[in-house]
Amino acid sequence: MKTILVNLEVSAALDATLACSIGVAKEFGSYLEGLHVRPVQPDVIAAGADGFIAAAPDLVAGFEQDARERAEKLRDAFENAVRSAGMPRFLEPGVSGPAADWHLGAGAAANVLGSYGRIFDLIVVGRPVADSLTPSTAALEGALFEAGRLLMIAPPSATRIGFDRVLISWNGSTETSRTIALAMPFLDRAKSVIVHTVEKGTVPGPSGESLARMLERRGLHVEVVNHAGDDRPVGKVTLDEAQRMGADLIVKGAYTQSRLRQMIFGGATSYILANVEVPVLMSH
Incomplete structure (x- = not known):
């Protein structure tokens, strides 16, 4: 388990997902990459006199701002967590020991995770929670069916990863x-x-x-x-x-x-x- 990808979403399982992924990385001396997938900007249009003809710049700008703030919040959470765990940022290839880095993707989370995850030994995702859109069931299933790799699902209650x-x-x-x-x-x-x-x-x-x-x-x-x-x-x-x-x-x-x-x-x-x-x- 030398390379680990952790999918990060603003959700009730965020802390647990970080704790589990960092715990595995430290146990195996792994490279850990935090991934957040920004959704692609939708084609937002507004109703005009002749029907749906005009783009809605205010809605597009709001969408972009929300996506940017969400990504920044997750990056801060990831970097604070790995720093608290004593993990350095990305090390050069061939240098041993746990290390971490950040990756921002764009598109449908299920597609990105299912494709990008193929080069990692382990993919860590949060467990879906009832009545909540995140953690994403679609992202979990995209990784499960398309990546061909081992998945770790972290429930919100998991504060550590045990191997005993x-x-x-x-x-x-x-x-x-x-x-x-x-x-x-x-x-x-x-x-x-x-x-x-x-x-x-x-x-x-x-x-x-x-x-x-x-x-x-x-x-x-x-x-x-x-x-x-x-x-x-x-x-x-x-x-x-x-x-x-x-x-x-x-x-x-x-x-x-x-x-x-x-x-x-x-x-x-x-x-x-x-x-x-x-x-x-x-x-x-």
């Missing part, structure tokens, strides 16, 4: 297998790893015991917990058990079922993204 006790939400799927491979640097640092399965949420694939044996070959201390399931949604079972077992971090493949199906019928990924209170690592 990591829970893998194992369902036998390709998505979770890929996430585990990308998350291996975190697992290698864990004091204990829990392989947790919910029987009604699995797909055809290796058992939790089989996964545990492979992880033990890496020298990891692994515990297997199989849950038959009950009336609770699979995602709720996972979060309840993670809390009961004191997990600092959750590793989970995203959208084994299609995103559309989960939007309509619900699913473990959707539930976790809406409710998780510890950082979670995901990929698709």
Whole structure:
């Protein structure tokens, strides 16, 4: 995890997103880049005598000012946070140790994050919050589906990132297998790893015991917990058990079922993204 991109938005999760990204950067000695994506100025027009014909300069100027002030506020928050953490600004290539820099993008956040994020080892985003436009669900999903990288989702309650006790939400799927491979640097640092399965949420694939044996070959201390399931949604079972077992971090493949199906019928990924209170690592 030598290169980390953190997506910054004015939101309830901003402090947590900064804390998690800086914590990972310091743990791995990483380069951390703060990214804010400014929206592209819309084509604002006003009604004239003959219809919608004239640009509205006052609205355009207001849009530009708001966007500029938001970017400046986020840059200040990022630079203050990394300075407080004792991280220097960008170091020359080949020089080791954690360092930080700032990048301002423009366009649709989902597109920018999904494209620019492809060159980083890890992308950190804030967890979407109910009844709020930020952190952006679209930006999170853009990174998840388009970047091809590991995502860390930081909930507003996360004041630190822990590596002691990591829970893998194992369902036998390709998505979770890929996430585990990308998350291996975190697992290698864990004091204990829990392989947790919910029987009604699995797909055809290796058992939790089989996964545990492979992880033990890496020298990891692994515990297997199989849950038959009950009336609770699979995602709720996972979060309840993670809390009961004191997990600092959750590793989970995203959208084994299609995103559309989960939007309509619900699913473990959707539930976790809406409710998780510890950082979670995901990929698709």
